[in-house]
Amino acid sequence: MNDLELDMSGTPLASPRAPEGFRSGFTCFVGRPNVGKSTLMNALVGQKVAITGNRPQTTRRTVRGIVHRDDSQLIVVDTPGLHKPRTLLGERLDSLVRSTLVEVDVIGFCMPANEPVGRGDTYIAKELAAQRDTPVVAILTKADTTDREQTTQRLLALSELGEWADIVPVSAETGYQIDTLTDVLCEHLPPGAPLYPEGDLTDEPEEMLVGELVREAALEGVRDELPHSIAVVVDEMTPRDNSELIDIYASLYVERSSQKAIVIGTKGARLREVGARARRQIEALLGSRVFLDLRVRVAKDWQRDPKQLRRLGFDQQL
Numbered sequence: 600m601n602d603l604e605l606d607m608s609g610t611p612l613a614s615p616r617a618p619e620g621f622r623s624g625f626t627c628f629v630g631r632p633n634v635g636k637s638t639l640m641n642a643l644v645g646q647k648v649a650i651t652g653n654r655p656q657t658t659r660r661t662v663r664g665i666v667h668r669d670d671s672q673l674i675v676v677d678t679p680g681l682h683k684p685r686t687l688l689g690e691r692l693d694s695l696v697r698s699t700l701v702e703v704d705v706i707g708f709c710m711p712a713n714e715p716v717g718r719g720d721t722y723i724a725k726e727l728a729a730q731r732d733t734p735v736v737a738i739l740t741k742a743d744t745t746d747r748e749q750t751t752q753r754l755l756a757l758s759e760l761g762e763w764a765d766i767v768p769v770s771a772e773t774g775y776q777i778d779t780l781t782d783v784l785c786e787h788l789p790p791g792a793p794l795y796p797e798g799d800l801t802d803e804p805e806e807m808l809v810g811e812l813v814r815e816a817a818l819e820g821v822r823d824e825l826p827h828s829i830a831v832v833v834d835e836m837t838p839r840d841n842s843e844l845i846d847i848y849a850s851l852y853v854e855r856s857s858q859k860a861i862v863i864g865t866k867g868a869r870l871r872e873v874g875a876r877a878r879r880q881i882e883a884l885l886g887s888r889v890f891l892d893l894r895v896r897v898a899k900d901w902q903r904d905p906k907q908l909r910r911l912g913f914d915q916q917l
């Protein structure tokens with residue numbers, strides 16, 4: 600397993616020898632868009648390392664969240680929802696999900712308690728059945744939204760969807776069974792030394808997290824196709840001389856000038872709100888005061904253009 604672990608983390612082992620009985624390895628959560636995968640990862644890690652949103656397909660990047668236990672270390676890889684490809688970006692996402700599935704030690708299949716089993720769930724369950732070598736734990740998410748009887752019914756429906764190593768109902772909102780889920784996932788990890796130093800919660804560069812927080816703020820309240828058309832690049836992030844302030848310059852890319860007008864809003868009101876919201880989150884993340892300068896730029900049809908995708912940083916992740 601060692602080659603694979605080094606491959607995925609890209610970092611050397613934190614300690615050359617495994618402490619007696621220690622387990623370490625990777626998991627990923629799969630499921631339809633919007634079932635609560637990113638929120639669940641944040642709950643497991645105990646800090647916001649992935650952005651969430653009430654629009655499907657908020658997640659575009661593979662973020663690793665790291666859960667530290669006395670006897671194990673679980674690294675959560677955040678995958679975009681499995682979905683049928685519509686654009687070039689969509690196609691790349693799909694192959695990313697598939698390649699992630701074969702590289703983890705245990706898969707978490709997420710289905711929400713507050714919706715009946717749909718075609719998307721059946722499609723993904725079938726995909727997972729093909730991963731014979733990797734155990735799959737079925738997770739009923741958003742268990743806070745249903746009463747006991749409905750939860751039981753959903754658990755039953757979930758159990759009939761496939762061959763699961765375990766089934767665990769959880770709520771990332773209330774924390775219900777989050778520890779239990781961590782225990783269950785860790786049981787499936789191979790023996791091995793910790794892969795990351797104690798205290799690390801993610802291996803995403805700070806600039807990436809900052810960009811994601813800006814994108815999250817920009818997505819709030821926008822409709823239709825716009826959420827998929829927004830990409831954020833942090834152009835510069837530097838501590839200001841003789842001050843505790845960090846200067847951040849970021850560009851918000853959209854695909855058309857009509858979208859640019861929406862993002863900016865009347866007399867720039869909307870962009871100011873986005874900036875204020877993002878700044879609060881970034882200050883919490885960095886533990887420092889921040890000056891945030893946001894520019895909105897048009898990159899025509901970037902989702903379909905390989906050159907633009909590369910420029911916006913999607914080639915390294917996808």
Ligand SMILES: Nc1nc2c(ncn2[C@@H]2O[C@H](COP(=O)(O)OP(=O)(O)OP(=O)(O)O)[C@@H](O)[C@H]2O)c(=O)[nH]1
Pocket residue numbers: 631632633634635636637638639650651652653654655656657658659678679680740741742743744769770771772773
């Ligand atoms: N009530 C409740 N809502 C939740 C819970 N977990 C997630 N949500 C909400 O469900 C929505 C989607 O959550 P995400 O974590 O972004 O879902 P995702 O599966 O990562 O979505 P994609 O990025 O589209 O794949 C958000 O509005 C969350 O606040 C939960 O345990 N309880």
